[in-house]
Amino acid sequence: MNLLEMKNVGVDIKDDVNNNKEILKDVSLEFEAGKIYVITGPNGGGKSTLAKCIMGIMPQNTGKIYLDGEDISDLSIVERSKKGIGYAFQTPAKFKGLKVGNLLKLAKGDSENSIEQTLRNVGLNPEEYLNRSIDNSFSGGELKRIELASILIQDLKLALFDEPEAGIDLWSFKLLIKTFKRLNRFTDTCIVIISHQERIMEMANEIVVIDKGEVAQKTVKNKLLSILNSNDLDNCELTCCERGELCGE
Amino acid sequence: MANEINKEGRSLLEIIAETGKIPEAMNIRMNGHSCERRVSPNIDIKNKENKPGIDVIVKPNTIGEVVSIPVVITAGNINDKVYNTIDIGAGSDVTVSAGCGIHNDSDDCSRHDGIHDFIIRENAKVKYIENHYGEGNGSGDNVLNPETRIELMENAIAELDMTQIEGVDSTIRFTKIILHDNAKIVVTERLMTSGNQRADSTIEVIIDGENASAQIISRSVAKGNSVQNFFMSLTGNAKCKGHIQCDSIIMDNAKVASTPKIYAANTDAELIHEATIGRIASDQLTKLMTIGITEEEAEDIIIKGFLD
Numbered sequence: 001m002n003l004l005e006m007k008n009v010g011v012d013i014k015d016d017v018n019n020n021k022e023i024l025k026d027v028s029l030e031f032e033a034g035k036i037y038v039i040t041g042p043n044g045g046g047k048s049t050l051a052k053c054i055m056g057i058m059p060q061n062t063g064k065i066y067l068d069g070e071d072i073s074d075l076s077i078v079e080r081s082k083k084g085i086g087y088a089f090q091t092p093a094k095f096k097g098l099k100v101g102n103l104l105k106l107a108k109g110d111s112e113n114s115i116e117q118t119l120r121n122v123g124l125n126p127e128e129y130l131n132r133s134i135d136n137s138f139s140g141g142e143l144k145r146i147e148l149a150s151i152l153i154q155d156l157k158l159a160l161f162d163e164p165e166a167g168i169d170l171w172s173f174k175l176l177i178k179t180f181k182r183l184n185r186f187t188d189t190c191i192v193i194i195s196h197q198e199r200i201m202e203m204a205n206e207i208v209v210i211d212k213g214e215v216a217q218k219t220v221k222n223k224l225l226s227i228l229n230s231n232d233l234d235n236c237e238l239t240c241c242e243r244g245e246l247c248g249e
Numbered sequence: 250m251a252n253e254i255n256k257e258g259r260s261l262l263e264i265i266a267e268t269g270k271i272p273e274a275m276n277i278r279m280n281g282h283s284c285e286r287r288v289s290p291n292i293d294i295k296n297k298e299n300k301p302g303i304d305v306i307v308k309p310n311t312i313g314e315v316v317s318i319p320v321v322i323t324a325g326n327i328n329d330k331v332y333n334t335i336d337i338g339a340g341s342d343v344t345v346s347a348g349c350g351i352h353n354d355s356d357d358c359s360r361h362d363g364i365h366d367f368i369i370r371e372n373a374k375v376k377y378i379e380n381h382y383g384e385g386n387g388s389g390d391n392v393l394n395p396e397t398r399i400e401l402m403e404n405a406i407a408e409l410d411m412t413q414i415e416g417v418d419s420t421i422r423f424t425k426i427i428l429h430d431n432a433k434i435v436v437t438e439r440l441m442t443s444g445n446q447r448a449d450s451t452i453e454v455i456i457d458g459e460n461a462s463a464q465i466i467s468r469s470v471a472k473g474n475s476v477q478n479f480f481m482s483l484t485g486n487a488k489c490k491g492h493i494q495c496d497s498i499i500m501d502n503a504k505v506a507s508t509p510k511i512y513a514a515n516t517d518a519e520l521i522h523e524a525t526i527g528r529i530a531s532d533q534l535t536k537l538m539t540i541g542i543t544e545e546e547a548e549d550i551i552i553k554g555f556l557d
Contacts, residue, residue, distance in 0.1 A: 077535070086540070096554070098550065150536075
């Protein structure tokens with residue numbers, strides 16, 4: 001059974017002159033527990049909107065979203081969080097005064113995961129970081145790791161990561177890959193990563209290409225990686241395919 | 250004649266005078282009169298002769314002691330002005346706790362003006378904690394107007410922690426600091442206003458000494474229809490470093506003004522003023538909502554962290 005199902009989902013926003021602009025059009029996708037999905041595609045194609053729509057940050061205007069068969073289309077961000085959906089932001093928020101330990105304690109909720117161990121898992125020493133406030137004193141890489149920790153500490157059914165590799169150094173990138181692999185190995189969390197990075201795509205069970213607000217491809221990774229390598233992405237037809245099969249060819 | 254501290258006064262003292270350590274010396278003033286005093290072999294407290302108030306004299310080289318001089322007002326229609334002088338002996342390392350709490354259930358205004366003059370002598374180190382708080386069910390205003398003047402002699406170090414979080418209808422705060430050679434001060438001011446409250450705070454720092462440094466951090470939250478005005482002034486007359494950081498969160502229909510002034514009279518003076526006013530950032534609220542915190546709870550958490 002699918003963990004998350006999007007059925008004919010559309011998201012509109014108002015543009016500068018107050019006209020409706022379609023950011024996502026008729027998107028239908030399915031996600032299973034325990035799998036890694038990478039969402040990729042051109043900039044401005046609607047990848048982040050898709051993830052934000054699942055989290056409830058940009059609610060859909062049309063279509064439905066189901067989690068474990070339950071319609072969550074009208075649920076708020078907070079309600080979706082309580083149902084086990086988490087979201088790691090591309091640009092993590094900074095908080096003057098709010099400490100790392102406090103944020104992780106809030107994120108942890110009823111989970112039995114250890115705050116200290118989660119920090120160690122993202123390469124941060126708890127003794128050094130727990131009492132620091134999440135402000136400008138942190139580098140971009142440190143902020144990303146704390147953001148990552150705020151997701152890992154939760155017991156999530158579905159974890160969304162919006163360009164987790166953006167703004168981090170090579171060392172952090174290796175750690176990031178390791179972190180996803182560990183999460184995938186030891187939990188049943190469905191991992192959805194927005195990324196352009198081939199190293200991240202290589203981890204995926206399935207890759208979804210979003211372009212011009214539509215699903216351009218959904219496929220197993222090897223076939224898509226070979227298309228990407230042959231720079232033939234523009235020739236992909238805008239067709240959603242069945243899981244594990246490349247269609248539109 | 251000494252009067253007993255009443256129940257409301259005790260409750261206020263728990264809020265404003267908690268330092269985590271039993272003070273070696275203390276003077277508690279309630280409703281315009283001294284009502285409890287304790288001195289130590291190293292810290293003496295005496296009444297002023299010509300005006301209301303006390304002299305606190307810390308002997309040189311007093312280490313690790315706490316002196317607490319809180320004021321509580323538990324009635325309406327009290328207008329209490331007090332002049333305190335605190336003389337910290339050379340080489341000492343002490344904590345001074347002051348502040349005022351008002352419990353006013355009446356429809357009359359109660360007001361306390363605490364005028365504090367500090368002299369922190371050579372090589373001394375002081376932590377000064379000042380908490381201001383108001384409460385009560387009457388319509389009478391709670392008014393607190395503190396004036397704090399601090400002179401730091403050579404190599405003296407001071408850390409000031411001044412907080413007014415709740416229940417003060419009107420405050421005009423004035424803090425003036427003069428630093429001599431190698432002196433160092435860090436001031437943290439935290440202020441929150443709501444309803445129709447008004448808060449004005451002036452912090453004036455004059456650095457006269459070579460290699461002296463001052464860091465002023467002001468954080469405030471303005472809610473409801475409240476109004477806040479900040480005047481921050483930093484003067485560098487010598488080779489020195491000074492940094493003022495003034496951040497405000499504005500909510501509802503509140504109004505906040507921040508007026509900076511930095512003045513250098515020496516080419517080696519390095520002075521910085523930073524000021525920000527803005528609402529709670531939406532990315533902060535959204536982040537907390539994605540970990541299951543409601544928007545209202547998220548606001549409280551962000552404000553608490555900001556003022557912590």
